[in-house]
Amino acid sequence: MAKRYWVVSAIMVVAGLLIVRYFAVGHQTPSGQPNLRAITPQTLPQFEADFNGSAGVERVVLLMSPTCPVCLEGSSSVDAILKRHPESKIRIFAVWEPMLPTDWGRPSTHVMARLSDPRVTQFWDRNHLIAGLVEMGADGRRPACCTRNGHWWDVIAAYPPVSKWTSVAPVPELLNGTIVQTASQLGAQLNQHS
Amino acid sequence: MKGLRATSALTPVAAVISALAALACCLPWGLAAAAGALGLSAFFTRFQAEFLVLALVLLAVGLIQILRRGRSCRRRSRTEITLWAIAAVIVLVVALFPQWVASFLAHQP
Numbered sequence: 001m002a003k004r005y006w007v008v009s010a011i012m013v014v015a016g017l018l019i020v021r022y023f024a025v026g027h028q029t030p031s032g033q034p035n036l037r038a039i040t041p042q043t044l045p046q047f048e049a050d051f052n053g054s055a056g057v058e059r060v061v062l063l064m065s066p067t068c069p070v071c072l073e074g075s076s077s078v079d080a081i082l083k084r085h086p087e088s089k090i091r092i093f094a095v096w097e098p099m100l101p102t103d104w105g106r107p108s109t110h111v112m113a114r115l116s117d118p119r120v121t122q123f124w125d126r127n128h129l130i131a132g133l134v135e136m137g138a139d140g141r142r143p144a145c146c147t148r149n150g151h152w153w154d155v156i157a158a159y160p161p162v163s164k165w166t167s168v169a170p171v172p173e174l175l176n177g178t179i180v181q182t183a184s185q186l187g188a189q190l191n192q193h194s
Numbered sequence: 195m196k197g198l199r200a201t202s203a204l205t206p207v208a209a210v211i212s213a214l215a216a217l218a219c220c221l222p223w224g225l226a227a228a229a230g231a232l233g234l235s236a237f238f239t240r241f242q243a244e245f246l247v248l249a250l251v252l253l254a255v256g257l258i259q260i261l262r263r264g265r266s267c268r269r270r271s272r273t274e275i276t277l278w279a280i281a282a283v284i285v286l287v288v289a290l291f292p293q294w295v296a297s298f299l300a301h302q303p
Contacts, residue, residue, distance in 0.1 A: 019290065067292040069217070072300035101243040102216065102292035111293045 026108045032118030036106060039095070039125040047130065050093070050121065051165040057089035058193065060186065061157045061169070062179060063131050065099035066107040071154050074179025075114045078156075081187045082117040088190050089161075092120040095130045099153045130169075131155075137169030146177035154178045158186060203274065205259060206281030209252035213288040216245035217295060249285045256281065 029036055039047060051059060062078060064071040078092065094115050096107040106124045115122065125131065128151045135152055146154045155177040163170035174189060176182040215238060238245070256278045263274075288295050 067217070067296040069296045069300035072296055076300070100292075101246060102289075102296075105293070108293045110297055114297075 027106050027112075028109045029112050029122050030116040030118075030120075034121055036112065037121070037123050038106075039123050039129050040127070041129070044129060047093075047123070048165045054091040055164070056161050057091050058161055058190070059091050059093065059159045059163070061093045061095060061130065061134055061159075063095050063097060063134065063153050063155045063157075064179065065103050065153055066096050066105075066111045067100055067102040068154065070178055070180060072111065072114055074154060074156075074181075074183060077180050077183035078186065079115050079117055079120075081183055081190065082119060084187070085190045088193065090119055090190065092117070093130075094120055094122045095125050096123065097125045097128050097131060097151065097153060099148050099151065133167075134169045134172075137171060138175055139171045141172070141175050143175055143177040152177075156182045156186060158189065203277055205252050205256035206278045209249045209256065209281045210284045212245045212249035212252060213285040216242045216249065216288065217292070217299065246289060250289070253278075253282055253285055 027036055037043065037046070060078075062075065064075060066072075075094065082088075082090070082092070092115065094112075096111075098104070107122065112122050123130070131152045134155075134157050138157070143152060143155045146152055156174060156179050157169065157172040158174035159170050160173050174182070174185055176185070260274060260278060263271075
């Protein structure tokens with residue numbers, strides 16, 4: 001009985017430590033990338049400045065849910081494209097947003113590790129601000145899928161080097177979802193530009 | 195399996211199925227199944243929260259069944275307890291660590 005007690009106690013302690021670690025330090029971006037940034041009305045101008053600061057390069061906004069396996073697969077596809085184009089002038093703005101009831105937390109380290117390229121900056125957009133601005137700037141265009149509760153998700157929006165983010169996003173040259181299905185079009189676009 | 199009642203076995207199994215159904219909305223279905231899966235996907239997306247709640251309720255029902263059995267002087271089945279414990283772990287992992295589960299279910303390209 002005493003042995004069983006110690007085994008159960010040890011399992012509970014290990015499980016507890018794992019849970020604490022997961023919630024306390026489990027939100028690191030891959031090396032070479034800035035820390036995960038929260039999008040709020042206050043930090044929105046910073047996002048805009050980042051976007052416009054990369055003028056002259058192709059910029060891509062990804063809208064994703066951290067607990068949707070298809071979105072994670074899409075993020076890996078984009079990362080694979082970046083690895084195939086190490087010299088391409090491109091900047092990725094990976095925007096994670098809570099779309100599903102299981103999306104109650106920021107993206108974790110292993111989720112963000114799927115986009116490991118240093119040309120990626122990752123964001124946590126709790127209030128879908130970026131998704132709303134991307135939609136407003138799309139000039140009536142819509143992705144073929146991917147709307148839930150009025151918010152876009154699992155969507156790629158690619159912007160040409162000359163575009164500028166004003167109060168809303170510029171008009172994208174590529175806009176579609178799901179990311180895993182649209183990634184090949186992004187790859188073809190990079191092939192054309194290189 | 196001696197002493198294992200069907201209802202006691204079904205409850206934890208149903209809890210696991212409900213918990214996994216909560217994530218079924220967004221599984222990377224194969225292209226061949228994509229057309230049919232779209233309808234299923236919309237269904238599972240719509241009721242994701244309900245599936246999670248159902249899983250937790252079924253777990254609670256399973257626990258009550260096990261506890262009541264002990265109080266009525268009948269021996270608790272070890273299989274019953276093991277099944278419930280495995281179901282509890284799976285449901286809690288899905289509820290507490292959905293990003294791990296999603297990562298596990300997503301293929302690498």
